[in-house]
Amino acid sequence: MNETTNDVLRPSDEDALRAELRTLSTSSAFPVLFGGAVTDGATRLSGFAGTRSTILRGLTIDFDCGLGGRAVAEQRPEVAPDYFASQHITHEYDVQVAGEGIESLLAVPVVVRGVTRAALYGGLRARRPIGDVTIAPVLRASSRLAREIEIRDEVDRRVGLLTNTSSRSERATAESERITESYLALRELAARVDDESVAAQLRTVEQTLRSLTDSPPTESRIALSPREFDVLSHVALGCRNAEIADRLSLSVETVKTYMRNLMAKLEVSSRQEAVFAARRQGLLP
Structure with missing residues (x-):
């Protein structure tokens, strides 16, 4: 339609x-x-x-x-x-x-x-x-x-929002990598500069850049694979396994396997708890 x-x-x-x-x-x-x-x-x-x-x-x-x-x-x-x-x-x-x-x-x-x-x-x-x-x-x-x-x-509207959020996250990751490269370069420059006052200024800028990429403390450092993120995002929308399988071109058994892995990673026993835990840890919007 x-x-x-x-x-x-x-x-x-x-x-x-x-x-x-x-x-x-x-x-x-x-x-x-x-x-x-x-x-x-x-x-x-x-x-x-x-x-x-x-x-x-x-x-x-x-x-x-x-x-x-x-x-x-x-x-x-x-x-x-x-x-x-x-x-x-x-x-x-x-x-x-x-x-x-x-x-x-x-x-x-x-x-x-x-x-x-x-x-x-x-x-x-x-x-x-x-x-x-x-x-x-x-x-x-x-x-x-x-x-x-x-x-x-x-x-579809909610999936679009998730996609946009994912795109913003990818851009943020790329920017973080560029900042990291920059402060590492500044550290090397500071080590080679003879003038201590200039070296100190370089180290100050390095620390400022480093602070931009520091992550706030979270309950864990769990990482989701792209497919696990897709499956969990659809669970958060209220989709059942059959619909998730249809939308992601997977078998229902494969979706169930992803969910078992997700619940093990998040140390929860239900789909709803998995969504709550993922949001609490910043893995889902």
Whole structure:
């Protein structure tokens, strides 16, 4: 769906949409179900259940066009109990709708924090009213999908913050190394200078530079490998082992091994304690 800075880690939102369509195929009265992600106001259909042809596959529904375009634009469910006779929608997609034998159609937007991110459709192969009882399962599916996308957005936001923090840490390390090189060079110069007053000044500057790289005392000097940091960062976000494995392209057993190693290093017995201990020691933000 919407592009994020963490596309490599983020599971496909369209897979979540397809899962909701599969659920609806057994829990709703609609024999035809389809939907897709919304990008720049247009919906590209990518999920289907109960369709008899490929005529809808890959179809792009433009903003404010057709029943779905209107639902996306107005961010509310739209119903056409007699689709082809409806006068409150445009009819750019009549050929595709007719190709699936759909006579009555429902379109429901998936809205996340005020932005339409996807649309779900339910179609009947007969002209008949679509009442609240029929609409309710699709509304629930829309709410579940919106919540799932919102959670993924939040995880991506937090992972982005961790990435930025890691980048700042790398820059700080590089700067610390340069300072170390500088005060070591000053020490060598001080040793070669005959003028004691100049040597004393050099040693003073050396001590000042050295103080910039001194670390504050901590409970331990534990070091995490890059992969251990990745795993622990996701644990801190509330991710389970399966999701961490998916995001980091690891097996679940490998993730469990990293966690066992982490808990041994931190001398704790639970995931929550590992996060608390890591934060206490400055290993996590």
